[in-house]
Amino acid sequence: MTALLTLDKVSRRFDALWAVRDVNLTVEKGELLGLIGPNGAGKSTLFNLIAGALLPSGGEIVFDGQNVTTWKSHQIARIGIARTFQIPKPYRQLSVVENVMLTAFQHNHAVRAARELAVRSLNDVGLQDYVDAPVTTLTVGLLKRLEVARALALQPKLVLFDEIMAGLTPTEVGVMTKFIAELPARGITVVWVEHVLHAIMRTATRIVVLNRGELIANGKPADIAKDPAVIKAYLGEELSLA
Amino acid sequence: MMPRRGSRVSVFELALLAVFGVLAIAVLPPTMQDIAVLTFLWAGLALAWNLAGGYAGLISFGHAAFFGIGAYASTILFVNLGLTPWIGIWIGGLIAGAAGAILAVICARLRGPFFILSTLAASEVVRIAALNWATLTGGPEGLSIPPVPGLANMVFASKDAYVIMMLVFLVAVFAFTKWLEGSRYGYYLFAVRDDADAASAAGVNPLLVRTVAMALSAGITGIGGSLFAQYFLYLDPTFMISPELSFQFALLAAVGGLGSAVGPVLGSFLITPMSELLRAYLGNHAAGLHLVIYSGLLIVVMLYFPGGIAGALARLSGGRGKR
Numbered sequence: 001m002t003a004l005l006t007l008d009k010v011s012r013r014f015d016a017l018w019a020v021r022d023v024n025l026t027v028e029k030g031e032l033l034g035l036i037g038p039n040g041a042g043k044s045t046l047f048n049l050i051a052g053a054l055l056p057s058g059g060e061i062v063f064d065g066q067n068v069t070t071w072k073s074h075q076i077a078r079i080g081i082a083r084t085f086q087i088p089k090p091y092r093q094l095s096v097v098e099n100v101m102l103t104a105f106q107h108n109h110a111v112r113a114a115r116e117l118a119v120r121s122l123n124d125v126g127l128q129d130y131v132d133a134p135v136t137t138l139t140v141g142l143l144k145r146l147e148v149a150r151a152l153a154l155q156p157k158l159v160l161f162d163e164i165m166a167g168l169t170p171t172e173v174g175v176m177t178k179f180i181a182e183l184p185a186r187g188i189t190v191v192w193v194e195h196v197l198h199a200i201m202r203t204a205t206r207i208v209v210l211n212r213g214e215l216i217a218n219g220k221p222a223d224i225a226k227d228p229a230v231i232k233a234y235l236g237e238e239l240s241l242a
Numbered sequence: 243m244m245p246r247r248g249s250r251v252s253v254f255e256l257a258l259l260a261v262f263g264v265l266a267i268a269v270l271p272p273t274m275q276d277i278a279v280l281t282f283l284w285a286g287l288a289l290a291w292n293l294a295g296g297y298a299g300l301i302s303f304g305h306a307a308f309f310g311i312g313a314y315a316s317t318i319l320f321v322n323l324g325l326t327p328w329i330g331i332w333i334g335g336l337i338a339g340a341a342g343a344i345l346a347v348i349c350a351r352l353r354g355p356f357f358i359l360s361t362l363a364a365s366e367v368v369r370i371a372a373l374n375w376a377t378l379t380g381g382p383e384g385l386s387i388p389p390v391p392g393l394a395n396m397v398f399a400s401k402d403a404y405v406i407m408m409l410v411f412l413v414a415v416f417a418f419t420k421w422l423e424g425s426r427y428g429y430y431l432f433a434v435r436d437d438a439d440a441a442s443a444a445g446v447n448p449l450l451v452r453t454v455a456m457a458l459s460a461g462i463t464g465i466g467g468s469l470f471a472q473y474f475l476y477l478d479p480t481f482m483i484s485p486e487l488s489f490q491f492a493l494l495a496a497v498g499g500l501g502s503a504v505g506p507v508l509g510s511f512l513i514t515p516m517s518e519l520l521r522a523y524l525g526n527h528a529a530g531l532h533l534v535i536y537s538g539l540l541i542v543v544m545l546y547f548p549g550g551i552a553g554a555l556a557r558l559s560g561g562r563g564k565r
Binding site: 051053072073074077078082083085089090091092093094098101102103105106109111114150154 | 424425426429430432433435436437439440441442443444445446447448501
């Protein structure tokens with residue numbers, strides 16, 4: 001295994017509050033890493049630090065051999081890290097396929113080629129019936145899927161999923177979980193933040209737990225579920241493996 | 243279902259514009275030809291404004307500054323240095339474009355009303371500079387271009403020549419807008435306008451996109467300013483760089499339809515003749531009444547047709563039109 005992404009003592013402070021503190025984390029190529037933690041644990045902040053949407057207050061981020069600590073989000077996207085947004089951020093005045101084309105342009109400068117890739121990406125997430133629909137007609141669940149299609153149209157090495165299951169029906173969660181589980185086989189490494197724990201516990205190859213900005217556990221899903229520190233962090237919230 | 247964006251000017255659109263040109267030359271008496279000249283010119287300038295305001299979401303109330311910069315640049319080069327306006331208009335466009343890029347780099351990080359105010363303030367700076375830098379600009383007395391007709395001077399005795407000149411300008415800006423709309427760069431503009439964070443996550447640099455959009459918009463506006471100078475033969479800073487003129491570019495585009503290629507053209511074709519005729523007929527009896535009617539119309543359009551005339555027409559034809 002080779003490291004694709006390495007965080008070395010990464011921290012981010014908002015005034016007096018350390019949202020993320022001294023996080024050391026290595027993501028191996030081909031992993032499906034789950035990142036969990038209670039509300040306010042710093043998951044989204046950590047995400048935004050990796051994606052370049054926030055600058056770290058300290059520490060170093062290395063991706064694919066390059067120090068990307070201070071890179072901006074468009075530079076991060078260009079070296080192959082795609083992300084979704086927890087609250088979907090569609091381009092409101094564009095159609096569904098045009099929303100995906102924007103990321104597809106990264107590797108396909110011709111409009112026609114970008115559109116073809118975008119349509120394939122939409123098929124992958126089951127949005128083939130909405131290709132030319134205005135994006136404003138999509139429900140929350142469909143917008144979440146659009147986020148995934150958009151991220152994958154970047155043809156990334158690493159994709160960061162931020163709570164893509166919220167708002168999905170149980171059937172949709174099942175379909176999406178299966179789809180994500182197949183991504184490593186397609187050469188895409190996954191870091192996945194999720195509140196829908198049963199989905200992530202079944203699918204992830206490894207889980208890390210964040211609490212109050214610090215990593216408190218790191219291991220196989222089965223071991224994480226029994227970890228006393230993790231159970232304490234969730235304060236009685238049951239870790240369901242169902 | 244949404245229409246796919248067209249990337250070329252259709253033969254129909256070109257023919258229609260050509261018909262307007264021929265009519266303006268063959269049918270209109272010379273006094274009315276001024277209206278055609280202004281209609282075409284303002285249409286081209288509303289299209290230029292729309293590149294920033296409609297496509298990139300950079301609503302500017304300072305575009306008269308770029309218009310003035312272009313006009314003054316080509317005129318100063320012509321009057322003081324004897325450089326033919328055929329070259330001067332491009333230099334005017336380049337300088338105006340550079341000014342637009344600088345404004346974008348400094349101000350495009352501001353959002354919404356704060357950006358709008360910064361453009362208004364920037365254009366006031368340019369206006370005050372033009373008023374006070376008398377050795378270069380003639381100050382409040384303005385600058386005149388000697389009315390000596392000649393191809394090299396880009397000064398013409400016949401209004402026909404100006405009708406053609408402005409129509410060519412309009413067609414060129416229209417064709418450019420249509421091309422941009424269907425190209426990758428057009429999508430970058432839409433994306434940055436709709437959600438800069440998402441665009442950034444797609445590998446698009448929002449600041450660069452905004453800067454390029456503003457530079458293009460300002461540059462074309464500068465060329466339009468130079469053309470206006472060649473037609474009007476007199477530059478007056480209180481008109482050339484006035485907030486009223488800036489509002490006019492924005493209003494023509496907004497009434498016609500923001501973010502569409504046809505919109506600003508429709509806006510100018512409807513409003514410019516009406517506004518000029520009203521101004522002519524009402525004249526001194528009710529000075530400024532045309533502005534009242536103009537503003538009233540704008541409020542009606544904004545209230546009931548937020549997509550502008552182009553949006554309303556598209557809805558009428560069952561959504562087949564371009565947005």
